Each structure stands twice: as structure tokens, then as C-alpha cells.
Amino acid sequence: MSLSDIIASGWDAVGRGDFDTLIEDYVDDMAFIMPGQTNVVQGKATFRNVLNGIGEALPPGFEITGLRQIEGGNEVVSIVEWKSEKVPASQLAVLFKFTGDKIHEERWFVDTEQWKGAF
Numbered sequence: 314m315s316l317s318d319i320i321a322s323g324w325d326a327v328g329r330g331d332f333d334t335l336i337e338d339y340v341d342d343m344a345f346i347m348p349g350q351t352n353v354v355q356g357k358a359t360f361r362n363v364l365n366g367i368g369e370a371l372p373p374g375f376e377i378t379g380l381r382q383i384e385g386g387n388e389v390v391s392i393v394e395w396k397s398e399k400v401p402a403s404q405l406a407v408l409f410k411f412t413g414d415k416i417h418e419e420r421w422f423v424d425t426e427q428w429k430g431a432f
Contacts, residue, residue, distance in 0.1 A: 316411055317382040320389045323416075324380055332364040340415045347421040348428065372431030374398035387411045397431045 314322075319338050326335040336357050345354040345363070347370065354360050363370075379394030391407040403424070410418040 314414070315384060316387070316389045316409075316414070317384040319414060319416075320382055320391055320409055321380075324377075324391070328377075332361060335364070336361050338414075338416055339419075340412055340417045343416060344418045346419070348423050348425045372397035372399065372428070375431075378402070400427060400431045403427060 323335050323338055326332070339357050339360065341357050342355070343357055343360060345360050354363050374397045375395060376397070377393055377395050379392075381392050383390045383392065387410060389409045389411070391409070393405050393407060394402070395405065396402050405421060405423040405428075408418070408420045408422065409416050410420075
């Protein structure tokens with residue numbers, strides 16, 4: 314399975330709300346970084362707890378409308394097309410860094426002003 318396939322499976326798990334399956338693809342000491350957060354989420358167990366409240370971190374009506382992966386070396390970038398109640402269409406990027414076939418860092422890149430305005 315390619316690294317892009319692992320990421321695609323992860324997005325599918327997110328869509329199903331199957332966060333237990335999602336976190337199987339992360340190392341125990343992983344890091345999650347999303348713009349606007351003051352702290353980095355460290356560790357798979359902490360990340361799993363954060364996922365329980367993921368709806369609060371996303372703009373109202375958030376919906377992924379398109380998704381593609383770009384793979385190179387030990388990294389995959391997801392280009393995510395999305396919309397919400399206040400934003401009719403936009404894109405963001407998510408960088409996934411791997412150790413072997415497990416994710417050790419997930420970092421979101423968004424237009425932070427647009428993101429804030431979507432709430």
C-alpha cells in the first residue's frame with residue numbers, strides 16, 4: 314500500500330467517523346498542528362481524544378467536496394476542496410510526514426482569515 318493509499322483510507326475513516334481506525338496509521342508520539350491553535354497536539358492518545366470534538370474545530374456546515382493526494386519521499390500532501398455555510402468554496406492543504414508506513418506529523422495549511430470568518 315502506498316503512503317497516498319494510507320492517507321486516502323484515513324480520509325475515508327474520517328468520513329465514516331471511525332477515528333479508532335484512523336489513528337492506527339499514526340505513531341504513538343505523533344504531532345498534530347492546525348493553524349490558529351496555540352498548542353500542538355502531541356501523542357496518539359491525546360489526538361484520539363481531540364477527534365471526539367472535531368466538529369467544534371471545523372466551521373459550521375463544513376464539507377469536503379474534493380480530495381487529491383501528492384506523494385513524494387516520506388510525505389503526502391492532501392489538497393482538500395471544501396465549503397461551509399459561510400464559505401461557498403475553498404481549498405486547504407494537509408501535510409502528512411511518515412516514519413515507515415506510520416504518520417508522525419499532520420500539519421494543516423489554511424487561509425486563517427478565511428477560516429476564522431467561516432465560524
